[in-house]
């Protein structure tokens with residue numbers, strides 16, 4: 001199964017509309033992928049906090065509409081990264097969306113751990129409260145977002161819910177790139193899953209994004225990793241590998257149902 005990770009920069013000088021047009025051209029040039037993945041908040045730009053309100057959109061807004069058209073035209077699954085979603089009651093959320101090959105929404109995830117360190121995300125956005133896993137032709141898929149990488153309890157729950165492929169759109173700064181590498185690999189090893197992690201590139205409001213989008217297989221092998229600039233990273237995975245690795249080295253079956261029952 002061929003996957004394309006599209007590592008996008010969101011420079012301050014470019015408008016959202018210009019960026020949507022530019023990314024659409026990149027997406028339409030991708031040949032042979034069954035799944036395309038974009039980074040967190042690439043159209044708005046994660047660090048453009050002062051514009052969050054103005055750039056918020058609904059699930060029929062400009063980012064989702066363009067991506068839905070492309071998904072349908074190319075006949076691919078397209079994880080569009082995330083948007084600042086505007087809700088009817090005025091709340092905003094960081095919403096990740098996976099589109100099917102007919103352009104319809106097949107998975108939606110609202111970021112549960114909103115980020116507050118040198119970031120206004122936590123004060124501007126409302127955290128989500130659901131964790132769906134969807135069965136697709138290539139396996140049980142979930143999407144979580146960037147900072148969520150740091151929280152093992154969330155991953156344990158994804159694993160318990162049967163996730164085999166976890167898509168992680170991100171806007172992870174270069175300053176903590178080694179954490180990005182370590183955590184994406186660790187989550188794959190812990191849960192014997194594919195981690196498909198698509199980061200943003202370039203700089204925004206003086207913050208340098210880390211790039212290095214990567215795919216880690218269920219045995220913990222990094223099967224592809226981009227450099228730091230804009231890129232389309234193509235990778236071929238075999239979704240059956242999840243079963244094969246779990247059968248050969250059955251760690252997950254050895255997990256206790258609960259650890260808080262252990263005596264001190």
Ligand SMILES: NC(=O)CCC(=O)C(=O)O
Pocket residue numbers: 040046115145146147148150170171172173176179
């Ligand atoms: N966009 C984010 O969630 C950033 C997370 C981050 O920088 C970190 O966890 O470190």
